[in-house]
Amino acid sequence: MKIINCPLNGQRNAQEFVYGGEVEPHPNPHLVSDDEWASYVFIEKNLSGKVLEWWCHVPTAYWFIAERDTKLDEIFKTYDPSKIFKERIDFLPPEDSSKKTTESAVNNMHNTDSIKKNTTEGNS
Amino acid sequence: MVFGLLKYGLNPRFHPKEFIKESRDLKPSYDVVIIGGGGHGLAAAYYLARDWGITNVAVLEKSWLGGGNTGRNTAIIRSNYLTPEGVEFYDESVQLYKNLSQELDYNILYSERGHFTLAHTDSAIRTSRWRAEVNKHLGVNSEVVYRDDLAQMVPLLNLSEDVRYPVLGALYHPPGAIARHDAVAWGYAGRAAELGAEIHQNTEVIGINVENDKVISLETNKGTVTCGKVLQAVAGQSSEVSRLAGFDLPIRTIPLQACVSLPVKPILDPIIVSGSLHVYISQSDRGEFVMGGSTDPYPRYQTSSSLDFMEGLMGHILELLPFMGELPVLRQWAGLADMTPDFSPVMGETPVQNYYIDAGWGTWGFKATCVSGKRMAETLATGVTPKILEPFALDRFRTFDLVGEKGAASVGH
Ligand SMILES: Cc1cc2nc3c(=O)[nH]c(=O)nc-3n(C[C@H](O)[C@H](O)[C@H](O)COP(=O)(O)OP(=O)(O)OC[C@H]3O[C@@H](n4cnc5c(N)ncnc54)[C@H](O)[C@@H]3O)c2cc1C
Numbered sequence: 001m002k003i004i005n006c007p008l009n010g011q012r013n014a015q016e017f018v019y020g021g022e023v024e025p026h027p028n029p030h031l032v033s034d035d036e037w038a039s040y041v042f043i044e045k046n047l048s049g050k051v052l053e054w055w056c057h058v059p060t061a062y063w064f065i066a067e068r069d070t071k072l073d074e075i076f077k078t079y080d081p082s083k084i085f086k087e088r089i090d091f092l093p094p095e096d097s098s099k100k101t102t103e104s105a106v107n108n109m110h111n112t113d114s115i116k117k118n119t120t121e122g123n124s
Numbered sequence: 125m126v127f128g129l130l131k132y133g134l135n136p137r138f139h140p141k142e143f144i145k146e147s148r149d150l151k152p153s154y155d156v157v158i159i160g161g162g163g164h165g166l167a168a169a170y171y172l173a174r175d176w177g178i179t180n181v182a183v184l185e186k187s188w189l190g191g192g193n194t195g196r197n198t199a200i201i202r203s204n205y206l207t208p209e210g211v212e213f214y215d216e217s218v219q220l221y222k223n224l225s226q227e228l229d230y231n232i233l234y235s236e237r238g239h240f241t242l243a244h245t246d247s248a249i250r251t252s253r254w255r256a257e258v259n260k261h262l263g264v265n266s267e268v269v270y271r272d273d274l275a276q277m278v279p280l281l282n283l284s285e286d287v288r289y290p291v292l293g294a295l296y297h298p299p300g301a302i303a304r305h306d307a308v309a310w311g312y313a314g315r316a317a318e319l320g321a322e323i324h325q326n327t328e329v330i331g332i333n334v335e336n337d338k339v340i341s342l343e344t345n346k347g348t349v350t351c352g353k354v355l356q357a358v359a360g361q362s363s364e365v366s367r368l369a370g371f372d373l374p375i376r377t378i379p380l381q382a383c384v385s386l387p388v389k390p391i392l393d394p395i396i397v398s399g400s401l402h403v404y405i406s407q408s409d410r411g412e413f414v415m416g417g418s419t420d421p422y423p424r425y426q427t428s429s430s431l432d433f434m435e436g437l438m439g440h441i442l443e444l445l446p447f448m449g450e451l452p453v454l455r456q457w458a459g460l461a462d463m464t465p466d467f468s469p470v471m472g473e474t475p476v477q478n479y480y481i482d483a484g485w486g487t488w489g490f491k492a493t494c495v496s497g498k499r500m501a502e503t504l505a506t507g508v509t510p511k512i513l514e515p516f517a518l519d520r521f522r523t524f525d526l527v528g529e530k531g532a533a534s535v536g537h
Contacts, residue, residue: 015432018421034522038522038523038524042374042465043521044372044373044375044376045372046372046373046375046377048361048363048377070377070424071424071425
């Protein structure tokens with residue numbers, strides 16, 4: 001895969017693009033359980049075969065969707081995200097949210113240890 | 125000498141040593157089935173037999189022994205990691221490696237060279253210092269060295285300040301070593317087979333039967349086998365195989381490339397790594413320079429080599445070791461690395477009972493072959509996860525308790 005067909009810029013060198021992960025439904029963080037959220041954050045399908053993915057053309061900061069085959073290393077279709085995402089999604093907290101969000105903020109503070117561990121600046 | 129060779133070669137009494145008996149049919153059932161005949165799976169078979177007397181074991185390998193990442197890696201062995209969990213774990217492996225040739229009665233060409241992780245920025249010096257202190261605290265030999273030390277210790281290294289990324293210092297890890305990777309797989313395979321384990325090549329697992337959250341049997345291209353316990357050790361194919369058992373993993377399969385130069389006489393003793401420049405290099409016992417960098421920019425299940433990789437690698441190699449400009453590249457290849465978000469492995473229990481996993485070895489798992497084989501064997505035999513493996517449980521991705529090893533594992537393997 002040397003050339004990628006960007007829906008905005010046409011055919012460009014693959015080095016101008018970055019991979020942005022699998023397209024998957026983004027759960028509302030206010031409504032899902034911690035387990036579901038963890039799974040959204042970490043777990044991957046990592047399919048061998050046809051996949052639907054986010055890619056970004058870096059020089060123009062333009063995100064789009066690509067259909068790719070991970071075995072053939074071929075992108076066979078690219079399009080603007082509006083083809084899939086028809087309307088704006090706001091992840092609003094539920095009605096009695098003010099209390100819940102503070103609670104989760106507090107929980108987060110307890111978790112800073114593991115967060116720190118994971119964001120240490122490496123030498124790479 | 126020629127006659128001597130002919131005499132032995134033609135004498136029917138001097139057979140070449142037969143490592144593994146010829147493939148026979150699969151038995152209908154085994155106490156333990158190991159999926160994947162790479163170093164990890166074979167080591168687990170060996171330690172199951174040696175330490176726990178469990179020999180009704182089959183290793184199922186879809187192609188040939190060590191044909192996965194075990195036979196593709198650049199063979200760097202070290203324990204100068206960043207997290208205490210990582211340092212303790214990898215150091216157990218280094219200790220096992222040191223004696224492995226004797227233990228297996230098979231020369232793995234273990235060669236202690238010293239390992240330098242170059243630092244080109246203040247923040248890299250800071251990480252080196254951090255790693256050195258964690259290492260020393262746990263009894264692992266590492267120290268930070270600076271430019272004048274490097275000038276003496278690695279005279280070939282270009283220490284000019286007139287380059288894009290001048291070298292400021294390095295993390296020096298004297299026990300850093302390389303070994304012959306195929307020999308590790310063959311040695312473990314040979315001894316495991318001697319002790320009674322069966323090794324089946326060209327045998328692919330294509331289905332996994334789970335009832336009431338418990339693994340019952342495996343479907344292979346050579347028929348069905350029922351099994352007591354299963355160990356999955358398939359590196360780049362981890363997600364595809366675990367999906368057969370019904371669960372997904374925090375893993376992306378991303379190719380990692382490497383290459384070797386034409387062989388020359390020994391001139392570079394230590395292993396040189398630069399995390400900032402994403403390159404590493406060592407000279408093998410054959411005289412080839414073995415070189416690599418970080419993974420490809422995106423996931424895929426395909427092992428093609430690219431010019432992009434070679435250009436990026438050589439730009440930096442030439443800056444560090446200008447004489448390399450004289451040497452042609454002989455071979456270039458890739459393997460499928462099973463990358464986790466925290467650059468640490470996934471080992472132990474899974475959501476499926478009696479089904480254990482050894483995965484997430486990404487670009488750093490060759491050095492862990494001994495310890496993971498030994499400790500996974502213990503886990504399967506006792507049903508209890510040993511303390512040294514606890515930090516690497518799959519469950520850590522549910523509790524956000526990751527083992528952030530990126531600073532020490534993303535390059536340099
Ligand atoms: C280019 C490169 C350089 C590296 N450099 C280093 C290094 O310097 N130091 C270091 O420590 N690590 C390094 N690594 C990482 C290291 O090679 C791996 O982490 C390690 O070899 C993994 O061993 P394994 O036994 O788990 O996997 P593998 O050796 O890949 O074995 C897995 C086996 O499973 C088999 N398999 C897959 N699916 C199935 C199925 N369905 N049924 C049956 N069998 C199946 C495969 O055929 C394969 O043989 C490097 C990796 C690469 C690619």
